[in-house]
Amino acid sequence: MPGLPARTPEEGVAFCAAAVERLREAVGIEPSFQALGIDEGAFLDALPRQALNAFADALRERGVTVHYLAGLLTETLPRPAARALVHDRVFDERDFGPLSTDRLRAAFDAVDPAELTRCLIGGVAKRELTPRLGTVRSARLHAMAPDDFALAPLSDHLFTLDTSCRVYDGVSVNPMRERARRRETVHFETVHFEAIYRHHPLFEKQEFRPWSGGQADHPSAIEGGDVLVISNGAVPAGMSERTTPQAVEAPALRCSRPVPPGASWPW
Template sequence: MSKFYVGSEIGQLRRVLVHRPERALTHLTPSNCHELLFDDVLAVERAGEEHDAFAQTLRDQGVEVFLLSNLLADTLAVPEAKDWLLSTQVSDLRLGPRFANDVRCFLADLPHQELASILLGGLSYAELPIQSSSMMQSMYDAHDFIIKPLPNHLFTRDTSCWVYGGVSINPMAKPARQRETNHLRAIYRWHPTFAGQDFIKYFGDEEKSYDKSTIEGGDVLVIGKGAVLIGMSERTTPQGVEQLASSLFKHGQAKQVIAMELPKHRSCMHLDTVMTHMREDTFSVYPEVVRKDLKCWSLTGDASGTVNVKEEGYFVHAIEKALGVGQLNLITTGGDSYEAEREQWNDANNVLTVKPGVVIGYERNVYTNEKYDKAGITVLPIPGDELGRGRGGARCMSCPIERDGI
């Protein structure tokens, strides 16, 4: 039986889900990129090549790489999954019953791989080859989207996160990303790799409004030994953290959740953009944000799902206690204050650990990579001139499905 289990941030990585961005990036323009949460438009070919280099680096480390578009296409081969996805992603409420039905009929006849590409990458009115009797086509411009592209799917880390023996299928904070979650719901429900397997769905599997309880995987660090570190950022709320914590305790999967408050601004969109785990006692941190005075709480509970909250002092001490290590070694972003700020913006702190002390990071962050090297951390460099414009590094672009504990 395949084993879905993520026991840490640093144990040997075995299986990972990534998404090679293609169609969605071709729909990214200077006039729509901000609404789609990108700061810039990317060179599509180059971004794809950089992503291939990332995937190859993972394979070279013995990691099995799953591609989101393939998983989605395989899921669409299951009739029930295809019906559910079409009715959810192209709903009557979104497009009006007449037009939604015509669009669904058109999409339902496409090959699965092509349909997956449209669901992930969007569809404009100009790209729809059929004429509907609804009012919609004459009301909208040819360049408007019937199905909006999902360029942020590139960051598979956020949409779902595996924590010990289960997965949280995350309700996303921003409208530009909320549809992503349905793709993961369908994959984990119907894809042959996951269907009927023995894993827990902690949170987010139901179709409902999660209101203020949003959580994104970039804020969730499975630091190991039954502890989980979660950042409350611009996109993960205390309400979301309590929901996930309650479910973790109810299923006996975690002993403690350490929640820390982050500033709510874009440069530290998620905890993993300012702090990642590289070796049992070693974290990379961006000191401008990860400061001593950040508020921090310890959440514990039991099988009843009750959550007990206790305010902690310095978060580093809470982590040391949870991991049972002496003093944590914090490697700060490299260079002078200008270089450090620039490298953090280019995801110098957002590295993906493939095994203890071996991480994947962007080659452009020379000052920080040099510091990692001096601290005995091996950096496997990948190109990121285009990918990095999406404001996410190797950790953001990966969703571990199986990883050893510590």
């Protein structure tokens, strides 16, 4: 290793480790999580959340108002119209079969908004459904292993720019090409983006122009990562595996038209 008194990589690593230990002792840091009285597993599990909180704090220091998607969805779901839209889109007989769909809807309609948000985003395994549903004569559920997800987690929900993007004075709630991500669009319309943009108090007055119809526009598909807002009304959009040509055409036409009098989403 250049600059280290070592003949081999192993000796270099040992030298660095010893130097770190001397520094730790010099500044008075305990040698382990146990010595600090901290649960190591809990600390490591919390790191991603702490990193996100640090990023949000940095934004707030610059005067940015930070909204968490889970918080917005939780604040939206007490509204009957929003919850009904979520249930209609998520608990579909074509996904769950006719014998279990109504029981699933009833079970999740009984939970509070925060728990429903956790389930919608984090997913629900079959074994978690048993206490909620009891015994259900359902071929769909019977064919699943206990740890299979009955309601799949939305692991890509972190990338909110893809499913919803602001374009000047409007919002595009984007129809997603990949099946695994289509429920994310519902959350914004109202499962999840649709729900939030239609029913959350921040947006229910619709003081913005809607550039897309959400998942109703499928199979045309567009992701916000392919849309770049530059200046002077210009919006380059890239066509890719995830963004189809027709999905670029439609919002381009909407952007060039005046909003019809009394129009509501989508117009």
